[in-house]
Amino acid sequence: MPIYDYRCENCGRFEKVQKITESALDTCPTCGGACERLIGKNVGVVFKGSGFYRNDKNFKDQVRSYNKERQVDNQAILDGDIKGFVEQSEATTKKIMES
Ligand SMILES: [Zn+2]
Structure with a gap:
């Protein structure tokens, strides 16, 4: 969490x-x-606990794609869109937790 x-x-x-x-x-x-x-x-996500130390390629690709979404988050905060940032960040976090 x-x-x-x-x-x-x-x-x-x-x-x-x-x-x-x-x-x-x-x-x-x-x-x-x-x-x-x-x-x-x-x-955002805290990479702690089990499940985040997997080393298979698919998992890395998945994390990479989430990181791209994070860049969108960062863009939102640069634009001063704090509310949008939080919403986007939480949505991305949810996706990662569910995967
Ligand atoms: Zn207090």
């Missing part, structure tokens, strides 16, 4: 592992204060 960065007005930054189907937190799980999800380097 992806790790999201949050910033709490009281506690500062924290990370939360969430399903991509879960909506963003708006209250801090620690203090109950307001928090917001940050758009950062951790948005």
Whole structure:
């Protein structure tokens, strides 16, 4: 599952592992204060755990094609389309998780 960065007005930054189907937190799980999800380097897939160390060619090709989609994500963020970036990023992540 992806790790999201949050910033709490009281506690500062924290990370939360969430399903991509879960909506963003708006209250801090620690203090109950307001928090917001940050758009950062951790948005997207975290290649941890089993299943991501496969070495077969098909898998690499698959990852390569996902990386192309990531470039579309990056273009969106360059255009300042943050919402589009998040939506596209989550859609891509979902595809990878389902594959
Ligand atoms: Zn807090």
